[in-house]
Amino acid sequence: MSTHPLDALSGYLDDDLDVPARAAIDVHLAACEPCRAVLADLTAVRNAATAWRDVETTTPADLWPGIAARLAGPREVASAAAPREAASAPRVAWYQRRWSVGLPELALAATVLAAVGGTLLWPRATTPVPAVEAPAPIIAEADAFDSGEAQATPVNFADAQYDAAVVDLERVLREQRDGLDPRTVVVLERNLRIIDDAIREAREALATDPANALLNAHLAGARQRKLDLLRRAALITEGD
Amino acid sequence: MARAVAGDTAAFERLYRAHVPRILALTRRMAGADRADELTQDVFVRAWQKLALFRGESSLATWLHRMAVNVVIEQFRTLGTARERFLPEGDDVLTRVAAPTVAERGWHAAMDLDVAVNRLPPGARAVFVLHDVEGYKHEEIGTLLGVSVGTSKSQLHRARMSLRGHLTATEAAS
Ligand SMILES: [Zn+2]
Numbered sequence: 001m002s003t004h005p006l007d008a009l010s011g012y013l014d015d016d017l018d019v020p021a022r023a024a025i026d027v028h029l030a031a032c033e034p035c036r037a038v039l040a041d042l043t044a045v046r047n048a049a050t051a052w053r054d055v056e057t058t059t060p061a062d063l064w065p066g067i068a069a070r071l072a073g074p075r076e077v078a079s080a081a082a083p084r085e086a087a088s089a090p091r092v093a094w095y096q097r098r099w100s101v102g103l104p105e106l107a108l109a110a111t112v113l114a115a116v117g118g119t120l121l122w123p124r125a126t127t128p129v130p131a132v133e134a135p136a137p138i139i140a141e142a143d144a145f146d147s148g149e150a151q152a153t154p155v156n157f158a159d160a161q162y163d164a165a166v167v168d169l170e171r172v173l174r175e176q177r178d179g180l181d182p183r184t185v186v187v188l189e190r191n192l193r194i195i196d197d198a199i200r201e202a203r204e205a206l207a208t209d210p211a212n213a214l215l216n217a218h219l220a221g222a223r224q225r226k227l228d229l230l231r232r233a234a235l236i237t238e239g240d
Numbered sequence: 241m242a243r244a245v246a247g248d249t250a251a252f253e254r255l256y257r258a259h260v261p262r263i264l265a266l267t268r269r270m271a272g273a274d275r276a277d278e279l280t281q282d283v284f285v286r287a288w289q290k291l292a293l294f295r296g297e298s299s300l301a302t303w304l305h306r307m308a309v310n311v312v313i314e315q316f317r318t319l320g321t322a323r324e325r326f327l328p329e330g331d332d333v334l335t336r337v338a339a340p341t342v343a344e345r346g347w348h349a350a351m352d353l354d355v356a357v358n359r360l361p362p363g364a365r366a367v368f369v370l371h372d373v374e375g376y377k378h379e380e381i382g383t384l385l386g387v388s389v390g391t392s393k394s395q396l397h398r399a400r401m402s403l404r405g406h407l408t409a410t411e412a413a414s
Contacts, residue, residue: 010397042401045372055265063260067288071252
């Protein structure tokens with residue numbers, strides 16, 4: 001037990017060792033509690049990374065105007081036709097602009113927005129990693145978080161403006177629901193449910209740990225996604 | 241797609257809207273929030289320039305994803321020396337055998353990951369994100385980063401050990 005085979009534990013975890021090397025690690029692990037603990041930690045880190053993949057970020061700033069301003073340059077192969085609205089795109093939130101995206105694209109956008117089941121839309125860039133269980137939203141394991149920590153500044157959940165906007169948009173959707181493509185409604189409602197679950201779980205976790213900045217950011221992100229999704233949906237119903 | 245290729249920026253904007261959340265998430269993971277916005281813009285400007293070269297052999301999402309990885313890697317190649325890009329091969333991060341375990345703290349580990357990953361040197365960070373988050377193989381990572389497969393494997397291990405140490409410390413301090 002004089003040497004712990006630490007350098008080999010990632011290879012062991014990734015099933016990247018030949019049979020004899022793996023067998024030697026098995027023998028060592030059976031007798032070595034510290035190495036088992038390290039392996040468990042490495043597993044936790046890898047699992048956290050897998051879950052991280054499906055954590056979407058909200059876009060605080062609209063990056064499009066900066067992109068649009070740079071589209072006038074040369075393009076490979078394609079003709080050099082001058083883009084019509086290349087420069088000086090007005091800095092208007094995109095959902096306030098004209099809406100020319102069809103329903104299937106809304107469904108797609110909703111899927112992107114819901115941002116929890118990343119596998120819905122996003123094929124892995126390469127062959128998938130060995131099938132781990134589909135990662136649950138990380139927030140779902142909030143119960144594992146230490147409770148009983150010192151309570152710091154409580155968070156104000158009651159953002160009246162936000163709540164009013166959501167209520168309003170939900171009403172519009174209810175009223176217009178029958179006019180929407182049923183498939184779109186299914187996608188929308190499923191994604192709203194996912195977001196609502198994330199919001200509820202974030203709030204439950206925050207009740208235990210009100211000062212947790214990351215949890216607060218997660219909650220804010222989920223609320224923003226919900227608002228965005230509702231706005232898009234409401235715009236679709238107007239466009240019909 | 242066809243209209244975006246032909247120079248229709250409105251069509252390209254829709255393409256951007258559909259894909260930016262995922263690309264921004266990737267650039268943030270790989271390069272940190274400070275540089276992610278700029279890099280994401282670079283990705284879409286390059287996509288615009290090269291859209292005509294997109295052959296449809298992969299999904300557009302995959303094509304954009306690869307382009308984003310390349311943009312990030314090109315950028316960090318210009319930062320620092322090779323030595324600073326990777327974790328040292330010494331065993332200083334490998335000494336925490338008896339440290340308290342963070343296993344079964346998967347949730348907390350995930351929440352802190354972006355903070356912890358920010359502290360890795362860019363090369364080690366790229367290896368970790370590409371392998372453990374994005375699912376690339378060591379052979380692909382070696383090609384992308386211009387390092388051997390062995391280096392990719394050892395940097396992955398060191399990154400994980402380093403993150404473990406950080407997460408453990410966070411846990412103990414909280
Ligand atoms: Zn051991």
